Amino acid sequence: MQSENTFAALGLAEPLLRALTEAGYTTPTPIQAKGIPAVLAGGDLLAAAQTGTGKTASFSLPILHRLMESAQRTRTGRPRALILTPTRELAAQVDESVRTYGQHLPLRSFAVYGGVSVFGQSKALRRPVDILVATPGRLLDHISQGTLSLSDVEILVLDEADRMLDMGFIRDIRKIMDKMPAKRQNLLFSATFNDDIRALAGSLLTNPASVDVAPRNTTAERVDQSLMLVPQSKKRDLLVHLIQEQQWFQVLVFSRTKHGADRLAEQLTRAGIPTAALHGNKAQNARTRALDQFKRGKLQVLVATDIAARGIDVDSLPMVVNFELPNVPEDYVHRIGRTGRAGAEGKAVSLVCPENEMKQLRAIERLIQRTVERITVGGYTVDEASISRQRPPRDAKAPAQRNGHRHGRTNPEQPNGRSTDGKRGLHPQRAPRDGQGQGRDKPAGRHGGQGRDARPRRFGNVD
Template sequence: MTKFSDFALAEPIQKRVAEGGYTTPSPIQQQAIPPALEGKDILGIAQTGTGKTAAFSLPAIHHLLANKRRAGRHECRMLVLAPTRELARQIADSMTGYSKGLGLFVTSAFGGVPINRQKRILERGVDVLVATPGRLLDLIDQRFLTLSKVEILVLDEADQMLDLGFIVPLKKIVPMLPKQRQSLFFSATMPKTISQLADQFLTNPVQVSVAPQSTTAERVDQKVTYINQDDKQRLLKDFINNENPDHMLVFTQTKHGADKVVKNLMAVGIHSAAIHGNKSQPQRERALGDFKKGKINILVATDIAARGIDVDGITHVINFDMPNVSEQYVHRIGRTARAGASGISYSLVAPDERQFLRDVVKLTGVKPDVIALPEGYDEPPREEVASRIYGQKPKKYGAKPVRSGPPKNKHSSRKGRPGGGGSGRGGPGSSASSDGPKHWNNAAKSFKRRQKSKTDA
């Protein structure tokens, strides 16, 4: 299928697609739309920016139009689960655009905003509900939603769902659905846990896959600098001033870390904003909106919040903190390699993060170029140099303690007390009793003197 018109989509949907300026389907759309139109379950592996939202939305809208049943009170006909509120809103906005004028009602439900408006909307029923698992269960528990009439289930960013600990909510939600339904799972990676989840919830799924994680990593010009943790903020500031990036995404491991980076950048006149779980929904939307419009060039985010970022033209990704899960690295740098584009990523690696880099290299098969620190920066402890960073077990961080006195000899593994009857460490049967360190021989002599004193007594 080389054109959207080749798909057996309903005429009104074809019209919406043409009005949107879409003519050629992406690889994931070419693979997923035909079997989805046949009503088959789908297990898709695709990165962000490959067009997977349309891959499940267009055939789903086709089925909802073909089955003219209206949603009853507190019902939804199609349920889309997303790990973050940003992604949920993004999917809902896309599906609203695809179904404009077709008589379908699309809404979203997620935390961070008052629940009462969502209750009022669901009270009269909706065709498509895009929700995060936590808010969905809240609505079900409060009897404002039933899943007994769901015809289509979509699980987007399934790997991120599991990373965020949503496996328990998912196992509560899915049994509430009718057994006769179509299910579509999409994930950027395929760990064993996703395969197990698919085996449990999908029926004879058609597997489609595009842009494996190694391909994404290869499209990005990856660079790494070894640096002391305390110097990262200064290097980031210098990098921004030198490179003057158009759209740069900075990743931190924690919410506090994101706020700290923004505070320090703002203090030197670099306009930036942070998005993370502690920000209110209006704050997150304002920051993302300013980033899209170019009002700010630097957006600092945690991994969770960034999963809903749908921004083209991101030129740089900075790993201010290395992720402790290798797959997150692929998600991060993929923000600047969307839909086949290229990009640049820089990782600032502190001594205690070097193992994380090894894990990333093992996953992607790509070794980032090492960029030396500029003048004026202290070199980090040379625990590993660049030529040794890949594939070797890290040494313990810090200098080895210096022993006072002569070094100990290696002893037999057999146990015994110093100078006692055993043949272990320091005992008569051990070489340490005569040739070992002085303090062990002293202990043996002391023990003999005590034994002699007892005999004399």
């Protein structure tokens, strides 16, 4: 009799079990144990799962199983399963996982995303692709060019749906849904849930099975969270001190802006700490190279923006640092979910400027329903009680300060401040499509291309 806590007990086909064994996977995670049977049953699924829980396998394994058992033949340019992801890094990661699990099956997978040549992708799509992994913008590009049709899609997956909505993809998602058969299986995965996600689920899913492996909008249990209250001017020096004093290695640092990521990476490098920046303005080959060097230990620190960090998959990543708090509280959950994955322990440290980040901190603590531990470091941090004592009454401020600027200058760090012309101040801008700069998934021109992996590979037999 099969033990209940095995992949074989979940009803997966022998070629999939063989691939899992070869990859070193023996026991399903909670999301896999609950999600795989639900997907195999053929109904819709709504899953609450943080990154690092094994959610990719929870949908890719049963999709491979169902396509393998189906008698339908895949036609050129008409995939039978579509997996939508918010960023190119995540698309590449999911595609790699699908290929690993399906290596003993006569099925093909391929990923289309921005930052690489559209022509190279179009050429590869002239061959049948069973499973397509895509970012919304580049997928619509191929549909408009006639290289892809979604008329044969049997299974749709929205991976990290909350992130896709945050990035402004809701209109693209609805356009894509309109181009697919009404009768299909829909799977929605999200780490956080808000009204927008619930509305999308209500319009997309029909009587879905629900899988919730962790309380919604909460952080991973095995992540040790702490914060340090530090003036903005001392953040960089404190970070250097912590990395060197604590001998941190493989540190993922989050910056709110691309320019800030570049500047911090340069400063850490000058301090003797091997560092690279990862964000949407970097060429795809530069992003791939930086991530590979980080995984192999050639880089001690990787400074990333929220969008670029999606899809970063590093086994046992020990440390995440929020150099600046995110403007959207749910992003905090995504950020620290990079560590403490698959049962491993991790640490997340936030450097919080008491002058302009307390609003974000309070919003984060309300979301995760806990108070993050405060830590002091002599010579760098300040005491929260002293901050409250020093803060003047609201009506005691100078008129210029009440308007969000000092000495006639707008304070660029003041959330929701007003500029001198009375307009609202800086707000978190909508992220570019698929983590890109301007416009939709612009090809990389002569620097683009997906190299040797540009064409779909047949699992088991590369031809």
